[in-house]
Amino acid sequence: MEPFNSYVDLLSGEVFPCRQVVVRRLSDMARMFQDQQAAQKLLQEGNPVIYRVFNVVVPEEYGHLQHCISVIFPGKVGQEYFMTKGHFHARKDTAEVYLTLRGNGILILQNQRGETRVLEMRPGSASYIPPFWAHRSVNVGKEPLVFFAVYPAEAGHDYEIIEKQGFAVSVIEHDGKPKVVANPGYPKGG
Numbered sequence: 133m134e135p136f137n138s139y140v141d142l143l144s145g146e147v148f149p150c151r152q153v154v155v156r157r158l159s160d161m162a163r164m165f166q167d168q169q170a171a172q173k174l175l176q177e178g179n180p181v182i183y184r185v186f187n188v189v190v191p192e193e194y195g196h197l198q199h200c201i202s203v204i205f206p207g208k209v210g211q212e213y214f215m216t217k218g219h220f221h222a223r224k225d226t227a228e229v230y231l232t233l234r235g236n237g238i239l240i241l242q243n244q245r246g247e248t249r250v251l252e253m254r255p256g257s258a259s260y261i262p263p264f265w266a267h268r269s270v271n272v273g274k275e276p277l278v279f280f281a282v283y284p285a286e287a288g289h290d291y292e293i294i295e296k297q298g299f300a301v302s303v304i305e306h307d308g309k310p311k312v313v314a315n316p317g318y319p320k321g322g
């Protein structure tokens with residue numbers, strides 16, 4: 133195939149040209165938030181967009197590199213900040229790099245033993261997500277969190293484990309600041 137460029141608007145995160153945009157609204161992931169009462173209220177008030185992903189389309193084959201921009205909007209469901217669904221890669225032995233372009237976030241990582249790590253995301257942070265770590269990004273700032281991601285094109289996404297069990301930690305606002313807390317709903321022992 134021919135080499136090509138894409139162009140990223142560093143403020144909005146929009147990619148040009150873009151042939152595939154994923155839009156995640158609260159209704160797509162409402163059960164992932166801790167405060168179900170707050171989630172239901174927000175759903176009734178208009179079902180906000182939580183994030184968008186602008187994908188550059190490349191063949192989903194070994195050797196290619198998938199790349200995209202994610203934009204997580206600022207906001208909270210109860211005290212919990214807007215975040216992505218989070219996933220393992222379907223091929224768990226594949227890594228990923230996130231380069232943050234705008235905003236402030238926290239990247240939650242969790243391995244198959246249920247051990248978690250968190251990394252800050254701010255303009256200029258290049259976060260390495262090693263193979264076998266599930267990942268979810270959380271916008272803890274007041275502006276959109278915009279980051280560029282690149283990963284093996286054959287990696288795929290496995291949302292099922294996270295949809296069932298969630299992550300062992302959540303990021304909530306406490307005294308006006310982000311705080312990483314244990315998730316009470318997470319099954320003990322991983």
Ligand code: PAN
Pocket residue numbers: 185200202216217218219228267268269281283289
């Ligand atoms: C990212 C994510 C993106 C949206 O491109 O797919 O931020 O998050 P969810 O896929 O968890 O909804 C990535 O990690 N790709 O592998």
Ligand code: ZN
Pocket residue numbers: 219221228267283
């Ligand atoms: Zn990923």
